[in-house]
Amino acid sequence: xxxxxxxxxxxxxxxxxxxxxxxxxxxxxxxxxxxxxxxxxxxxxxxxxxxxxxxxxxxxxxxxxxxxxxxxxxxxxxxxxxxxxxxxxxxxxxxxxxxxxxxxxxxxxxxxxxxxxxxxxxxxxxxxxxxxxxxxxxxxxxxxxxxxxxxxxxxxxxxxxxxxxxxxxxxxxxxxxxxxxxxxxxxxxxxxxxxxxxxxxxxxxxxxxxxxxxxxxxxxxxxxxxxxxxxxxxxxxxxxxxxxxxxxxxxxxxxxxxxxxxxxxxxxxxxxxxxxxxxxxxxxxxxxxxxxxx
Amino acid sequence: xxxxxxxxxxxxxxxxxxxxxxxxxxxxxxxxxxxxxxxxxxxxxxxxxxxxxxxxxxxxxxxxxxxxxxxxxxxxxxxxxxxxxxxxxxxxxxxxxxxxxxxxxxxxxxxxxxxxxxxxxxxxxxxxxxxxxxxxxxxxxxxxxxxxxxxxxxxxxxxxxx
Numbered sequence: 001x002x003x004x005x006x007x008x009x010x011x012x013x014x015x016x017x018x019x020x021x022x023x024x025x026x027x028x029x030x031x032x033x034x035x036x037x038x039x040x041x042x043x044x045x046x047x048x049x050x051x052x053x054x055x056x057x058x059x060x061x062x063x064x065x066x067x068x069x070x071x072x073x074x075x076x077x078x079x080x081x082x083x084x085x086x087x088x089x090x091x092x093x094x095x096x097x098x099x100x101x102x103x104x105x106x107x108x109x110x111x112x113x114x115x116x117x118x119x120x121x122x123x124x125x126x127x128x129x130x131x132x133x134x135x136x137x138x139x140x141x142x143x144x145x146x147x148x149x150x151x152x153x154x155x156x157x158x159x160x161x162x163x164x165x166x167x168x169x170x171x172x173x174x175x176x177x178x179x180x181x182x183x184x185x186x187x188x189x190x191x192x193x194x195x196x197x198x199x200x201x202x203x204x205x206x207x208x209x210x211x212x213x214x215x216x217x218x219x220x221x222x223x224x225x226x227x228x229x230x231x232x233x234x235x236x237x238x239x240x241x242x243x244x245x246x247x248x249x250x251x252x253x254x255x256x257x258x259x260x261x262x263x264x265x266x267x268x269x270x271x272x273x274x275x276x277x278x279x280x281x282x283x284x285x286x287x288x289x290x291x292x293x294x
Numbered sequence: 295x296x297x298x299x300x301x302x303x304x305x306x307x308x309x310x311x312x313x314x315x316x317x318x319x320x321x322x323x324x325x326x327x328x329x330x331x332x333x334x335x336x337x338x339x340x341x342x343x344x345x346x347x348x349x350x351x352x353x354x355x356x357x358x359x360x361x362x363x364x365x366x367x368x369x370x371x372x373x374x375x376x377x378x379x380x381x382x383x384x385x386x387x388x389x390x391x392x393x394x395x396x397x398x399x400x401x402x403x404x405x406x407x408x409x410x411x412x413x414x415x416x417x418x419x420x421x422x423x424x425x426x427x428x429x430x431x432x433x434x435x436x437x438x439x440x441x442x443x444x445x446x447x448x449x450x451x452x453x454x455x456x
Contacts, residue, residue, distance in 0.1 A: 003320070010363075039359040039361065103341070107359075107430065110356070
């Protein structure tokens with residue numbers, strides 16, 4: 001199908017974009033960046049915004065910046081730019097590696113970091129990364145700038161803490177200060193398809209033992225989830241200990257009630273979760289932290 | 295309806311063009327219907343099949359998932375721009391002919407543009423890398439083996455040509 005009619009605006013500044021969002025509120029306006037989620041939804045007429053505010057001229061929202069102890073990625077940065085970033089591959093390799101799992105290269109060439117975070121599909125890679133790495137999201141609105149933790153940003157299926165007149169400017173991610181390892185695994189029916197369940201693991205190491213573990217899963221429910229019971233099981237263990245991985249995988253199932261959807265039943269997802277927690281931890285301990293991205 | 299139209303400038307296969315389009319007009323439809331470049335095919339219209347893939351400022355993108363107004367001022371390359379002229383084939387196209395990399399041809403324009411993006415970034419891709427690049431393109435005729443062979447052969451020939 002073809003999309004319904006809408007008014008189109010391509011403002012020249014972030015301030016102008018925010019004013020348009022407020023001024024056009026009667027038209028149910030939507031911000032468009034790469035449009036790789038919004039345009040197909042409009043083609044299928046599942047979304048019918050009366051106005052689109054295209055951020056294409058806002059170059060200040062593009063790019064990957066290194067700060068003292070963190071990295072700031074502009075909301076309009078394309079997934080493929082993250083995937084190809086030599087700086088991120090060296091200093092924060094989990095981010096480009098997971099970004100490379102998003103859809104297909106032509107999707108990653110147009111889709112943006114901020115668009116994916118604000119679309120907030122609970123099976124998507126960026127929401128998982130933001131939760132896994134405790135990212136901070138910087139929102140700009142009529143009353144100024146505020147920073148929201150990833151933990152507080154994702155509220156439900158496709159619902160975030162951003163208000164209707166706020167625009168995501170950037171996401172900030174801090175690598176762990178000491179030695180750390182990561183693993184990621186995604187299960188989908190075909191390469192490039194939406195994940196049914198995906199799991200990321202980041203373990204901080206102190207003297208060869210896990211001093212802090214972070215595990216996040218996509219595809220289980222309304223938001224990306226941290227698996228805190230599993231994280232607690234891992235503290236103090238040898239990162240290569242398969243018994244500890246099994247205990248963590250069992251703990252991950254506690255308190256998790258996956259939603260049944262086209263990807264599979266709740267039981268199926270629980271099985272995927274258990275296997276993928278073990279696999280992500282094994283990958284974190286190995287020299288191959290993820291499968292070849294598609 | 296005409297009052298909704300706005301002027302749009304694009305450079306398509308090296309030629310600067312101006313058209314008037316509604317904001318809701320998809321890039322693929324501007325190429326096909328307004329510019330008559332019907333080599334770009336439209337399959338699923340939601341990004342899964344890859345038939346509509348074109349290069350936008352040198353990057354492979356889905357022309358069915360872009361409003362043409364978003365591409366204002368951009369350089370677009372379609373399958374019509376691959377070869378030097380009528381009847382000619384680029385080395386990539388010639389490799390598809392030589393290795394039977396197509397049957398019905400519906401997916402072929404999108405796959406050619408996807409392969410062009412791959413070879414521009416990675417002039418000598420491994421077979422797994424070629425297969426990865428093809429995950430976003432659906433072909434119902436060939437079983438993909440001959441497409442993989444064609445892209446590998448083109449990479450080899452282009453590499454030798456230096």
